[in-house]
Amino acid sequence: MITETGHFALILALFVALVQSSVPMLGAARRNPGWMDVGRSAALTQFLLIAVAMGALMHAYIVSDFSVINVIENSHSAKPLLYKISGVWGNHEGSMLLWVFMLGLCGAAVAAFGANLPPALRARVLAVQGMIGVGFLLFILFTSNPFLRALPPPPDGHGLNPVLQDPGLAFHPPFLYLGYVGFSVAFSFAVAALIEGRVDAAWARWVRPWSLASWCTLTIGIAMGSWWAYYTLGWGGWWFWDPVENASLMPWIVGTALIHSSIVVEKRDTLKSWTVLLAIITFSLSLVGTFLVRSGVLTSVHAFATDPARGAFILVLLVLAIGGSLTLYAVRAPVLKGGGLFAPISREGALVLNNLLLACGAATVFIGTLYPLFLDAVGGPKISVGFPFFNQTFVPLMVPLLLAVGPGSLLAWKRGDLLGALQRLWAAFGLAILVVLGGFYVTHGGPVLAVLGLGLAAWTFGGAATELAERLRLFRIPAADSLRRAFHLPRAAWGMTFAHMGLAITVAGIAASAFDSETIEVVKPGGEIQLAGYTLHLDGVERGDGPNYMYDDASITISRNGSTVAVVHPQRRFFPLQQQTTAVTAIRTNLLADLYVAIGDPNPAGGWTIRAYYKPLVPWIWLGAVIMAFGGLVSLSDRRWRVGIAARARAAMPQPAPGA
Amino acid sequence: MRKLLYLLPLAAFVGLAGYFAVALLSDRDPHELPSALIDKPAPAFDLPSLLGGANVTSAGLQGQVVVVNFFASWCVPCRLEHPVLMRLANQEKVAMIGIAYKDKPEAAKKQLDDSGNPYRSVGLDLSGRTGIDFGVYGVPETYVIDKTGRIRRKFVGPLSPEAVERELLPLLHRLSQP
Amino acid sequence: MIRVLLVLLLLAPGLARAVEPGERLADPALEARARDISRSLRCLVCQNESIDESNADLARDIRVLLRERLVAGDTDVAARQFLVDRYGDFVLLKPPLEGATLLLWFGPVLVLLVGGVAVGLYLRRRPVAPPPPLTAAERARVAQLLKEPEA
Numbered sequence: 001m002i003t004e005t006g007h008f009a010l011i012l013a014l015f016v017a018l019v020q021s022s023v024p025m026l027g028a029a030r031r032n033p034g035w036m037d038v039g040r041s042a043a044l045t046q047f048l049l050i051a052v053a054m055g056a057l058m059h060a061y062i063v064s065d066f067s068v069i070n071v072i073e074n075s076h077s078a079k080p081l082l083y084k085i086s087g088v089w090g091n092h093e094g095s096m097l098l099w100v101f102m103l104g105l106c107g108a109a110v111a112a113f114g115a116n117l118p119p120a121l122r123a124r125v126l127a128v129q130g131m132i133g134v135g136f137l138l139f140i141l142f143t144s145n146p147f148l149r150a151l152p153p154p155p156d157g158h159g160l161n162p163v164l165q166d167p168g169l170a171f172h173p174p175f176l177y178l179g180y181v182g183f184s185v186a187f188s189f190a191v192a193a194l195i196e197g198r199v200d201a202a203w204a205r206w207v208r209p210w211s212l213a214s215w216c217t218l219t220i221g222i223a224m225g226s227w228w229a230y231y232t233l234g235w236g237g238w239w240f241w242d243p244v245e246n247a248s249l250m251p252w253i254v255g256t257a258l259i260h261s262s263i264v265v266e267k268r269d270t271l272k273s274w275t276v277l278l279a280i281i282t283f284s285l286s287l288v289g290t291f292l293v294r295s296g297v298l299t300s301v302h303a304f305a306t307d308p309a310r311g312a313f314i315l316v317l318l319v320l321a322i323g324g325s326l327t328l329y330a331v332r333a334p335v336l337k338g339g340g341l342f343a344p345i346s347r348e349g350a351l352v353l354n355n356l357l358l359a360c361g362a363a364t365v366f367i368g369t370l371y372p373l374f375l376d377a378v379g380g381p382k383i384s385v386g387f388p389f390f391n392q393t394f395v396p397l398m399v400p401l402l403l404a405v406g407p408g409s410l411l412a413w414k415r416g417d418l419l420g421a422l423q424r425l426w427a428a429f430g431l432a433i434l435v436v437l438g439g440f441y442v443t444h445g446g447p448v449l450a451v452l453g454l455g456l457a458a459w460t461f462g463g464a465a466t467e468l469a470e471r472l473r474l475f476r477i478p479a480a481d482s483l484r485r486a487f488h489l490p491r492a493a494w495g496m497t498f499a500h501m502g503l504a505i506t507v508a509g510i511a512a513s514a515f516d517s518e519t520i521e522v523v524k525p526g527g528e529i530q531l532a533g534y535t536l537h538l539d540g541v542e543r544g545d546g547p548n549y550m551y552d553d554a555s556i557t558i559s560r561n562g563s564t565v566a567v568v569h570p571q572r573r574f575f576p577l578q579q580q581t582t583a584v585t586a587i588r589t590n591l592l593a594d595l596y597v598a599i600g601d602p603n604p605a606g607g608w609t610i611r612a613y614y615k616p617l618v619p620w621i622w623l624g625a626v627i628m629a630f631g632g633l634v635s636l637s638d639r640r641w642r643v644g645i646a647a648r649a650r651a652a653m654p655q656p657a658p659g660a
Numbered sequence: 661m662r663k664l665l666y667l668l669p670l671a672a673f674v675g676l677a678g679y680f681a682v683a684l685l686s687d688r689d690p691h692e693l694p695s696a697l698i699d700k701p702a703p704a705f706d707l708p709s710l711l712g713g714a715n716v717t718s719a720g721l722q723g724q725v726v727v728v729n730f731f732a733s734w735c736v737p738c739r740l741e742h743p744v745l746m747r748l749a750n751q752e753k754v755a756m757i758g759i760a761y762k763d764k765p766e767a768a769k770k771q772l773d774d775s776g777n778p779y780r781s782v783g784l785d786l787s788g789r790t791g792i793d794f795g796v797y798g799v800p801e802t803y804v805i806d807k808t809g810r811i812r813r814k815f816v817g818p819l820s821p822e823a824v825e826r827e828l829l830p831l832l833h834r835l836s837q838p
Numbered sequence: 839m840i841r842v843l844l845v846l847l848l849l850a851p852g853l854a855r856a857v858e859p860g861e862r863l864a865d866p867a868l869e870a871r872a873r874d875i876s877r878s879l880r881c882l883v884c885q886n887e888s889i890d891e892s893n894a895d896l897a898r899d900i901r902v903l904l905r906e907r908l909v910a911g912d913t914d915v916a917a918r919q920f921l922v923d924r925y926g927d928f929v930l931l932k933p934p935l936e937g938a939t940l941l942l943w944f945g946p947v948l949v950l951l952v953g954g955v956a957v958g959l960y961l962r963r964r965p966v967a968p969p970p971p972l973t974a975a976e977r978a979r980v981a982q983l984l985k986e987p988e989a
Contacts, residue, residue: 234893240887241886242885242886273666284673291680295684311684312684315677315680315681323670323673323674326669326673329666329669329670330663330669330670334663344961352957352960352961353957356950359949363949364945364946364949367949368942373683376683377686380938381926382926383927383933383939384886384927384928384929384933385931386888386931386932387886387931389932389933389943393943393946397946520857520859522860696922696923696926697924762895788899789899791899792900794924797882
């Protein structure tokens with residue numbers, strides 16, 4: 001019964017989405033306030049209905065209702081509760097439902113928090129959101145319905161893949177999808193602006209919080225996925241340039257470009273058609289990623305669904321959404337008037353450089369991801385495009401970008417003084433030199449590029465710190481005055497500082513992965529291995545039973561210079577239902593380095609394979625990502641985004657650029 | 661001119677969508693890898709025979725068209741393919757050499773005893789080296805070798821009755837022409 | 839990422855992860871070369887994973903084979919070519935530069951060049967015409983705004 005309610009709610013949601021996509025759009029065209037207002041209630045209703053559907057499916061999972069095919073295929077009564085819940089989106093159908101749930105959430109958020117938007121713009125934005133909703137609800141109902149029943153119900157389900165029985169599944173997909181789908185709001189704003197033929201500073205202010213919020217969640221989502229891979233894989237890999245990962249990286253890169261270029265639209269009323277294009281492309285890349293992952297066109301051995309009907313359906317959705325919006329762009333974008341002029345050496349110029357490099361970076365990832373498929377389609381040879389390609393193409397593009405972060409953010413609007421900016425960066429330069437020299441000293445001239453990468457990170461960090469110090473006039477006015485300035489600094493400025501510092505920290509973590517050391521040995525209980533100055537002593541291995549698995553739990557005492565540092569417990573788990581073994585690694589971190597231990601198979605002679613890794617700075621990769629996302633959140637709390645009324649009144653008049 | 665510039669993204673997308681459509685609609689399997697050894701001499705091998713007697717060697721195949729099939733008793737898709745192979749051996753009289761890939765001899769023997777043996781001879785590739793020489797990356801895989809000892813075609817995964825009718829048999833027929 | 843995990847973890851039934859102690863060569867220089875080469879070779883049954891990282895059976899077999907070739911005196915190039923002869927360019931994580939991959943390797947450069955030229959042209963643009971003079975209504979509004987004290 002509850003399942004049918006969910007199914008019915010999903011069908012109702014489709015009809016509500018149909019209303020949402022048509023009535024407000026017509027209302028905006030005819031200037032009918034009543035019709036326009038339908039958008040808000042429809043968006044809220046649609047979200048509520050999808051939430052009911054989501055709740056119904058979750059209920060079926062929690063009570064292990066094995067009359068639902070989706071539950072049979074992906075759940076088991078002996079599974080712990082957390083994984084019954086997160087298992088809802090551990091499969092194609094459920095994850096698509098999560099996707100539209102997030103889409104509904106975004107639409108409802110625009111309806112609820114969009115009070116400061118002009119009614120016509122809001123109506124059009126909600127209508128476009130409704131159209132996307134119609135497409136994906138149709139997709140779910142016709143090709144991927146999670147509510148289908150099986151009669152008679154089997155006694156138990158097939159269980160969830162053991163790899164997915166991890167807290168990572170509970171958090172990674174919701175964040176990732178919220179990020180992907182969140183960019184649909186920027187997309188809808190872009191389409192609405194094209195219909196209206198007007199993009200101005202006020203528009204940029206309305207779009208910016210939405211793209212910032214999506215960018216933050218996508219950052220967290222990608223970082224979580226990477227961390228999940230890191231701690232599950234047993235040897236500490238965290239990024240593979242796999243098509244599925246690239247599909248999430250591309251919208252992130254273009255989204256990053258978008259949040260930078262929309263600053264230029266807001267402050268200087270220029271780069272308008274480019275920013276609109278970025279907003280369209282960011283969400284389009286999310287859609288293309290969905291297509292690639294779920295249509296089976298990629299050489300992915302275990303892609304979610306490889307049903308050609310689904311692929312064809314998503315392709316039609318792609319053509320309608322992307323093709324439609326780009327057609328609108330081709331027709332309407334020439335109407336958008338280019339605004340303020342600026343010299344190449346200026347803040348705008350630096351942001352244009354940022355956009356150029358990010359766009360090229362995204363294009364590089366795109367080419368690398370799709371080229372094997374392209375060659376195959378034209379009958380060329382089969383090739384693999386792996387990490388060496390991306391290291392040689394993507395990374396060089398990011399080097400100038402990182403070099404430019406500091407100087408770029410110190411340049412003035414309109415016309416900047418590059419030499420002056422570089423002079424003010426003397427401290428950052430000194431820091432970078434120190435780090436490089438220190439790096440060479442510690443690693444005995446170790447991997448040159450990695451040490452230079454650390455220097456680059458230091459330069460970026462120093463640049464962000466210098467920019468902050470300049471704003472606070474640190475050391476030039478009394479400390480108390482600087483503190484007062486710090487309190488009055490716009491949140492957006494703080495946000496930028498945090499985000500750039502986070503970026504620097506992530507870059508340092510990535511560069512330092514060249515300094516990893518590893519030991520792989522067969523050890524008998526009582527035996528020891530040495531790694532990076534630590535001694536790992538295998539005390540013993542115990543066997544036990546978990547809720548739905550058996551485990552071997554190794555107790556390993558880590559000591560340094562004779563004193564015990566920690567006792568860690570890596571495990572290997574065997575899931576009898578799926579006949580699969582997984583590893584639970586033990587990670588000891590001090591935020592400067594990770595000690596990473598995993599146990600493998602037992603050796604017939606009574607030993608165990610132990611792999612231990614010492615990974616300097618590796619936690620910084622994710623720490624930096626968290627700081628980046630935090631910066632985004634801080635910027636999001638800037639009151640500028642909320643004072644809509646004043647902004648609208650001012651936007652109605654031609655205005656000089658507000659100072660930075 | 662300037663207006664054309666704004667058409668560029670749409671044009672790029674149309675190209676991309678067309679290419680997605682081609683990739684989606686072609687019935688090609690993205691997992692399938694063409695062999696790097698097509699039209700090249702088949703790798704030499706000299707394997708102990710599962711059924712006893714002389715070793716199974718590549719030299720022993722010279723001058724005839726043969727089908728070399730990599731299989732294993734632990735491989736589930738191989739069981740799917742087995743009836744097709746039996747039909748090929750019994751009705752079409754195709755010369756088939758089996759190579760038991762990384763299999764326990766007893767298990768492979770039991771499998772053939774239980775469900776029937778479609779092979780003229782069966783070599784034991786215990787180390788998987790012959791498999792690597794052939795470019796095998798999973799079982800079952802099937803190779804067609806012509807009279808001059810060159811590999812002419814590779815089938816990845818279980819042979820389907822359709823693939824046999826449409827591709828394998830016509831190819832064998834053509835290769836058997838003097 | 840979920841799917842990556844699935845692929846990476848599920849292809850092999852055991853827990854044999856990446857290089858096993860027993861596979862390694864006694865000669866550290868030779869072993870280092872073997873590690874280097876195996877990092878550049880794709881695990882054929884995995885996603886974008888090298889045989890050095892993979893736990894798949896076939897990856898293990900190839901790791902062992904590779905080490906045997908090196909011990910037998912193969913150069914790095916010869917050992918890599920040995921596998922390319924059997925599995926084609928697909929086995930290389932870094933696609934070779936050849937006719938079919940020109941667009942792959944030079945595509946990013948091309949995009950950067952075209953983008954750079956476009957940005958250059960954009961930055962060189964000059965105002966086509968001076969901004970239109972204010973209309974009477976706008977002038978009145980400006981006058982009014984100037985009169986009002988800052989709110």
